[in-house]
Amino acid sequence: MLKERIAGLLDQRLSGHSLPRDFYVDEQVFQADIEAVFETDWLFACSTVEIPRPGDYLTLRVGHNPIVVLRNREGEVVAFHNTCRHRGSQICLKERGRANRLVCPYHQWVYELDGSLINARQMPEGFDTSAYSLAPVHVEVICGMVYICLADEPPSLERFRAGVTPYIAPHMPDRTKVAFTSTIVEEANWKLVIENNRECYHCAANHPELLVSMVEFALPDDPQAKTQFQGLMDRSTARWDALELPHKPADGGIEFRCIRLPFNENTVSFTTDGKPACNKLLGDFTEQDLGSVRMFRVPHNWNHFLSDHIIHFRVLPISANRTELRTTWLVHEDAVEGVDYDVEHLTEVWMATNSEDGMLAENNHRGVLSRAYRPGPYAPSEFMLTHFTDWYAGKMGDYVGTPHRAVAAE
Amino acid sequence: MLKERIAGLLDQRLSGHSLPRDFYVDEQVFQADIEAVFETDWLFACSTVEIPRPGDYLTLRVGHNPIVVLRNREGEVVAFHNTCRHRGSQICLKERGRANRLVCPYHQWVYELDGSLINARQMPEGFDTSAYSLAPVHVEVICGMVYICLADEPPSLERFRAGVTPYIAPHMPDRTKVAFTSTIVEEANWKLVIENNRECYHCAANHPELLVSMVEFALPDDPQAKTQFQGLMDRSTARWDALELPHKPADGGIEFRCIRLPFNENTVSFTTDGKPACNKLLGDFTEQDLGSVRMFRVPHNWNHFLSDHIIHFRVLPISANRTELRTTWLVHEDAVEGVDYDVEHLTEVWMATNSEDGMLAENNHRGVLSRAYRPGPYAPSEFMLTHFTDWYAGKMGDYVGTPHRAVAAE
Amino acid sequence: MLKERIAGLLDQRLSGHSLPRDFYVDEQVFQADIEAVFETDWLFACSTVEIPRPGDYLTLRVGHNPIVVLRNREGEVVAFHNTCRHRGSQICLKERGRANRLVCPYHQWVYELDGSLINARQMPEGFDTSAYSLAPVHVEVICGMVYICLADEPPSLERFRAGVTPYIAPHMPDRTKVAFTSTIVEEANWKLVIENNRECYHCAANHPELLVSMVEFALPDDPQAKTQFQGLMDRSTARWDALELPHKPADGGIEFRCIRLPFNENTVSFTTDGKPACNKLLGDFTEQDLGSVRMFRVPHNWNHFLSDHIIHFRVLPISANRTELRTTWLVHEDAVEGVDYDVEHLTEVWMATNSEDGMLAENNHRGVLSRAYRPGPYAPSEFMLTHFTDWYAGKMGDYVGTPHRAVAAE
Numbered sequence A, B, C: 001m002l003k004e005r006i007a008g009l010l011d012q013r014l015s016g017h018s019l020p021r022d023f024y025v026d027e028q029v030f031q032a033d034i035e036a037v038f039e040t041d042w043l044f045a046c047s048t049v050e051i052p053r054p055g056d057y058l059t060l061r062v063g064h065n066p067i068v069v070l071r072n073r074e075g076e077v078v079a080f081h082n083t084c085r086h087r088g089s090q091i092c093l094k095e096r097g098r099a100n101r102l103v104c105p106y107h108q109w110v111y112e113l114d115g116s117l118i119n120a121r122q123m124p125e126g127f128d129t130s131a132y133s134l135a136p137v138h139v140e141v142i143c144g145m146v147y148i149c150l151a152d153e154p155p156s157l158e159r160f161r162a163g164v165t166p167y168i169a170p171h172m173p174d175r176t177k178v179a180f181t182s183t184i185v186e187e188a189n190w191k192l193v194i195e196n197n198r199e200c201y202h203c204a205a206n207h208p209e210l211l212v213s214m215v216e217f218a219l220p221d222d223p224q225a226k227t228q229f230q231g232l233m234d235r236s237t238a239r240w241d242a243l244e245l246p247h248k249p250a251d252g253g254i255e256f257r258c259i260r261l262p263f264n265e266n267t268v269s270f271t272t273d274g275k276p277a278c279n280k281l282l283g284d285f286t287e288q289d290l291g292s293v294r295m296f297r298v299p300h301n302w303n304h305f306l307s308d309h310i311i312h313f314r315v316l317p318i319s320a321n322r323t324e325l326r327t328t329w330l331v332h333e334d335a336v337e338g339v340d341y342d343v344e345h346l347t348e349v350w351m352a353t354n355s356e357d358g359m360l361a362e363n364n365h366r367g368v369l370s371r372a373y374r375p376g377p378y379a380p381s382e383f384m385l386t387h388f389t390d391w392y393a394g395k396m397g398d399y400v401g402t403p404h405r406a407v408a409a410e
């Protein structure tokens, strides 16, 4: 019955327009989102440098599912459902921690870092521990980014890996460390949070801090762009070509996007003065002015890779009208706080921008609740919202068992 | 299925008794209330003097529907659904504000004060702005009171207008200004909030501040009233007749009520000392002792018109167990705060009374939740609750498509 | 449809294992819990000494049902649904209070302490007050413990009464007084709160304060116990036999449990130093070292009876993921605070233990929400959880109209 309702909503949808109301506000559709999207696709969990040593772990919640991501004794990143096989207690309770073995805090069943149960005190003679391993979650690591998948049979990530690695690898994310993390909750549907991020049509009036350095254009040949931008673009790409840094849009279709774009003239980083956020550059870079690699992957993750720092953004849905946004700033592993970088200078642009975007998404959500809301047309500069909603409609079409409804954009 | 359930609940209902439990506590019935009542009938929004100049606006939320009421360039009051035709953001974000044009905070689409879209930056050549006006909401202004209706075809307000105008017009509400507003949220169903207001059976034990000046009786010939009251009534009506001020109950049926009743001996206003709340009298009045015009209209609005001030009460449902009450005090437009009136002296009786009523409604709600709750008989002094619940049952009967169940009161 | 779903969940259940996920987290199953368990079975309300004099009352909420327990003029404990027969207001508003008669705060209908309506002011001539008594709730008092039952036909309590009276009566609960009460809310299903209480498998790692004095073993012949415990047990039972205090496990089946067990060597009470919590012993006791009578009764009540104090624990479900725990400490009626006992010394062990258990239950609840949660096997020391869940499954089987599914434990 829910699937029929969703099929009906998909029939109403017109590509190139915002989604019909119930996709954004209905709690039942939200449950379908979790099953159709968040329990089937690859999700960004964290950076590998957040869990550098064996036993380091990080927890997150995908829908109602508590997950723990950790580094095992072999140094590999693995993930498990964070629910004990005895009576279901959460095992790892902190957001980030370290454990020699995973010991359930309730009755101290002990699991190896590979998820196998190695001790269950007081259980009777003949109790078969091998039947009670932690349920595994699939993991892929791409350029320091840990992706997890809760599906039994995860889809392939290889096209994505091949597409983004050339852009990201030169920033050497493995040689970074966490400088700061921030988690906020927005009273808005997760798709409104993503749509907000996928366009800069709203930037001019809302993001004074961001626009110090960021150009509003999403493509080298943006039709809205002025001649001045073309000059900046040409000078930048010439320099990047000389450094053999890729910059043209990757061929990610509606699955992912990866591109290097310049900062405004005389600015080199996401700071309120446009100056570098960290004096120690990433990897082997000697040049500060590398613009930023902007990378997005459905359903919920965007990132910036600069000469001096990396920022990861992770969106997790809580309910139809609540969404968590976690932001992580990485700098060179040898950078010294207070010497090479200042946390406030490093983070203030995106702390402010996240807060501004949160208010925009919340106002959007409240307006979409209206029975007078009608899906409206995306502007040309919102082309990535057409990509995102087409992708989403495809996932929901798969979920409800109707063919993907690809409606030609007007 | 919900409609069948509601029809079943209506069948259980006995006129002259409080409603069956689920009408007060069930979230699905609440959704039906919004559709059957709040999205079809006229609702009190505000006073015209809250938005005196072109571009002044006031926002409210009817169920999930954000609404903006504003004065256009021609000086007329108009209203729109406060949701942008681009991607649905709320446009006006403050409770009261002023705008030369309505500019959406998200991507700055610009609407004229008549709701027409006059600029949508970056939209492609040939984009037809005329197809993207704000969705209008019907407006009627009666003696300075702004009523709105979300229905496509609003019912007639003319009987109401004709009925109440003679009582209210002499108080000249157009020549007032806002002295104070208060908004509180009560953890009770909106109908319990209205029922609480529609009787003074509870006043003696609960409203010491109110009973300084207010008589507990709702009709000139109240059978509970003492001889003393009859004397007060006779003297008052003689004086009002001499001033040509109407006072007898208007013929509003179960739709509305309008009547002028005296204050207690030696009191003339809703103050803790019974003295005037404002020395500058409304309109052309020279006589302080005019009692008060008590006006109520279904579903959710009551008002008092005195010689020296006006009070509007507006109830808005939030969920089955949460209700917002907004109260507005108006005084003569030339009255000077601190000279002619003191805000605390003006407002303390109804601030206290609202708070006391809020607790009564909350206790009522918690008791109605009991499976042992049985609809009980209204007392004779609660005759207006019979009117209200009969009216409500009629609206719900229309909604579920069964004939109006008019059950004779015992 | 809900009943069919629950029947399906019961079919999945394996005795000796924690319950299938939805029994713990689903709001609809929670409503069934209220109807199947809390509105049919006997519930612990309070101690008689909390309402010592005629007119003393105590209120509680069973699901959505507000209840008032009071002592009538004859000195008997009676209970009523705390909802007025006029328009349903709650009548008694405080958690504990005293009233000569029950007067509804809304319109002052007056009820005698036997629930009969004796005055309804302003009601018309011929109004039949006898038709508007408060709805009664069944009450049984067993050794100072007040049990209530909301069912029309309550089940028999006689087996329970006969079983526990010999253990409890010597502690003379009628000659106690309240020293302290505490109420906390845990974000966990009520059954997880009960399961947490029914085993001490989790004690060693989580309850340093409790294990000062409490032995972790639940039976005299606990197979986990060391020889040392057997010595303690033998010495204790010899002493109790000499005092004619019963100690062997009562034959309560899965309905109740009653047993006397010793404290650790050199400790005699639930205190952080193991010393007595109150110098004035209960009843006619002269011997401090009496261990404690541990008494539990389904669905929601456990208790400790010591030489120097009594503790009652009452669990009330609020929603699928919220549960209230109320704890009451009783000491001899002649004990003087600050002289014979110190409230902090008396309460700190169980205040700490309740708080620790609350966190364990909350972590358990969050982990059970996972779709990877699988019911796991109870350890031998968790045999009381098998009792509890078998009992619960029987109640739910009755509710959904399928035969009691008694599945043999592995």
Ligand code: FES
Binding pocket: A084, A085, A086, A087, A088, A089, A104, A105, A106, A107, A108, A109
């Ligand atoms: S729930 Fe993990 S050891 Fe018991």
Ligand code: FES
Binding pocket: B084, B085, B086, B087, B088, B089, B104, B105, B106, B107, B108, B109
């Ligand atoms: S939502 Fe209003 S301009 Fe975009």
Ligand code: FES
Binding pocket: C084, C085, C086, C087, C088, C089, C104, C105, C106, C107, C108, C109
């Ligand atoms: S509700 Fe109790 S007297 Fe009216």
Ligand SMILES: [Fe+3]
Binding pocket: A196, A197, A202, A203, A207, A353, A357
């Ligand atoms: Fe933004």
Ligand SMILES: [Fe+3]
Binding pocket: B196, B197, B202, B203, B207, B353, B357
């Ligand atoms: Fe009142």
Ligand SMILES: [Fe+3]
Binding pocket: C196, C197, C202, C203, C207, C353, C357
């Ligand atoms: Fe415990």
